Amino acid sequence: MKKYILGRVVIALVTVFVVITLTFILMRLIPGTPFNTGNTNMDPEALAQLEANYGLDKPILQQYWIYLSNLLHGNFGTSITYTNRSVTEIILRAFPVSLDLGIRAMIFGIAAGLLLGIEAALHHNKFIDRFSTLVAIIGISVPSFVLGTLLQLVLGLWFSGWIKEVFHTDFQLFPLARWESFRYTILPSFVLAMGSIASITRMMRSSMLDVISQDYVKTARSKGLSERAVVWRHEIRNALLPVVTIIGRMVGGLCTGSFVVENLFAIPGLGKYYVNSVTARDYTLTMGLTIFYAIFIVASTLLVDIAYCFVDPRISLTGKRRNRREEKR
Amino acid sequence: MTTIPMPSVSPPEGTPPVKDFTPVPKDLQASQRINRISLTYWQGAVMTLRRNRAAMGGLAFIILVVLVGIIGPILWPAYQKTNLLATLQAPSGKHWLGTDLLGRDTFTRLLWGTRTSLMIGFVAETINLLIGILYGGISGYVGGKTDVVMMRIIDVIVSIPQMIILILLQTVMSNGIGTLIFSLCVTGWAGLARMVRGQVMALRENEYVSAARVLGASRGEILRRHLLPNTVGPILVNYTMSIPGAIGAEAFLSYIGLGIPVPAASWGNMLQEGANQFPGSLWLFFSPAILFALTILAFNLFGDGLRDALDPKMRK
Numbered sequence: 001m002k003k004y005i006l007g008r009v010v011i012a013l014v015t016v017f018v019v020i021t022l023t024f025i026l027m028r029l030i031p032g033t034p035f036n037t038g039n040t041n042m043d044p045e046a047l048a049q050l051e052a053n054y055g056l057d058k059p060i061l062q063q064y065w066i067y068l069s070n071l072l073h074g075n076f077g078t079s080i081t082y083t084n085r086s087v088t089e090i091i092l093r094a095f096p097v098s099l100d101l102g103i104r105a106m107i108f109g110i111a112a113g114l115l116l117g118i119e120a121a122l123h124h125n126k127f128i129d130r131f132s133t134l135v136a137i138i139g140i141s142v143p144s145f146v147l148g149t150l151l152q153l154v155l156g157l158w159f160s161g162w163i164k165e166v167f168h169t170d171f172q173l174f175p176l177a178r179w180e181s182f183r184y185t186i187l188p189s190f191v192l193a194m195g196s197i198a199s200i201t202r203m204m205r206s207s208m209l210d211v212i213s214q215d216y217v218k219t220a221r222s223k224g225l226s227e228r229a230v231v232w233r234h235e236i237r238n239a240l241l242p243v244v245t246i247i248g249r250m251v252g253g254l255c256t257g258s259f260v261v262e263n264l265f266a267i268p269g270l271g272k273y274y275v276n277s278v279t280a281r282d283y284t285l286t287m288g289l290t291i292f293y294a295i296f297i298v299a300s301t302l303l304v305d306i307a308y309c310f311v312d313p314r315i316s317l318t319g320k321r322r323n324r325r326e327e328k329r
Numbered sequence: 330m331t332t333i334p335m336p337s338v339s340p341p342e343g344t345p346p347v348k349d350f351t352p353v354p355k356d357l358q359a360s361q362r363i364n365r366i367s368l369t370y371w372q373g374a375v376m377t378l379r380r381n382r383a384a385m386g387g388l389a390f391i392i393l394v395v396l397v398g399i400i401g402p403i404l405w406p407a408y409q410k411t412n413l414l415a416t417l418q419a420p421s422g423k424h425w426l427g428t429d430l431l432g433r434d435t436f437t438r439l440l441w442g443t444r445t446s447l448m449i450g451f452v453a454e455t456i457n458l459l460i461g462i463l464y465g466g467i468s469g470y471v472g473g474k475t476d477v478v479m480m481r482i483i484d485v486i487v488s489i490p491q492m493i494i495l496i497l498l499q500t501v502m503s504n505g506i507g508t509l510i511f512s513l514c515v516t517g518w519a520g521l522a523r524m525v526r527g528q529v530m531a532l533r534e535n536e537y538v539s540a541a542r543v544l545g546a547s548r549g550e551i552l553r554r555h556l557l558p559n560t561v562g563p564i565l566v567n568y569t570m571s572i573p574g575a576i577g578a579e580a581f582l583s584y585i586g587l588g589i590p591v592p593a594a595s596w597g598n599m600l601q602e603g604a605n606q607f608p609g610s611l612w613l614f615f616s617p618a619i620l621f622a623l624t625i626l627a628f629n630l631f632g633d634g635l636r637d638a639l640d641p642k643m644r645k
Contacts, residue, residue, distance in 0.1 A: 015488040026501045141626035143577055145584050146618040149604055157608055256492040259585060278500055279586040286500055290493050297490045
């Protein structure tokens, strides 16, 4: 087990290092410097002064070294568009909002996904099974920006308009934008969670169906255990194992989803800053946030993998995650 | 609490009396008779697939969309033609799906967008397929230290979130189809390579491979004739399932303002243009959205069916 964890940690560190180096190289590949894009009429002396200020006149390897040590000190550089605000400051301000949204979506996604998956497997080929298959298919085929826009239209605009007409009040149950009280969080969290609901439902359903036909379940039932005990202790507990692995990978998907959802609902989170920095060509902010995202995603995947290792003792024996079943379904 | 039907246990019957037991006369011809047509692996797979209505529907839709992407732009070439006198028009007889902010015909742009999006999906994933097969095949077949090194590289590549690579490269390089395909291929092949390697490793130990080796087949020949053909099934499934991912990545990138820039048309930038007009001119958003969702659905249904058909254990 120690060897497995150590190996995973080393790979995670190498991954982060590769992303950092790649980011640095790509940053240098952009023609010109942030201050000299080639078409400004800047005084050459002032330009040289500026570049010296930001250390851009030093040899490339030295710059790389400074960049690395800055990162180690938690200094991600200064934003170009938000003048005088460091990337670290932006992260500290916006990340909690994104984390809040992400955790809400995750809780909702896991709860709904498990419930649908379990019920579908317990009532195989019944209505609830069809329903959860439909949910999974919609969750996989409809991207978050389409689903989000659709919900904004139906619940945010039409439904609110109807309320206004009938009850003569401006109260909005599902506001279109911003991030203030609980009702503001419902739609964004749901849209963000949709992808996770779909994948967890699918996984849990197939995993449950797999477990239900196992011999030990038949044994448990034939020795007279109550239905509740069989379902909870023998079926659900064992079926949960492979599902735990995808929770680690969900983090990456949630980050990607948050880029879209935060923009759609005007939520001041990290994803919104990221997308804005990309469209505004704010290179330092893009690069800083890229590295932050990479570290965050790699670290959370690593944590889940290590946690999984404690849950499923088989891993430490074979040293390999059981990927087969989840790839098959 | 939910109830589950108990496994039906046939009531214990008394063992049949010995006197009633008469051995069936030996019929050598009957025991040799073939009751079912003997099917090869592929014949069986095709048969199972054909019976799967959802998968066949998916396949039909994919073929339809591909044809639309090829033929449509030839019949309706004027996707960039603007008409400032007829902007944001609702669907009508003249403009079947209305017009956009610059008076361009949405239907024509949708045809061109279909071509762009499908091309990105197919080209990027085909390149990934080739790289993945080559890398995974070599790694799995050569084995030993080479394999260890190659797999550690894959471990790292797989851990890099793909969206980050996509956004980073789109930021630095000029936007367009070429950049998009390139950035989809930088890390996209790793998953497939890992799978091919696993398959090759498992197959390598089979007797028929040893037999081929004893008979003097060269390494390349074994790889080409025995190992790769037997991994075709999983590779095909993986390929089908990965195309919607690439199409989705294009849509996502174009939607956030990277990816394919206007005046070129793709599903992603059409969705973005439609979202900009929100909540007015809904046809601008929903015509690409519906086509996009149906296409992704079709690929997923077909991929699911293909996987079930190619897995002999799933066959009934």
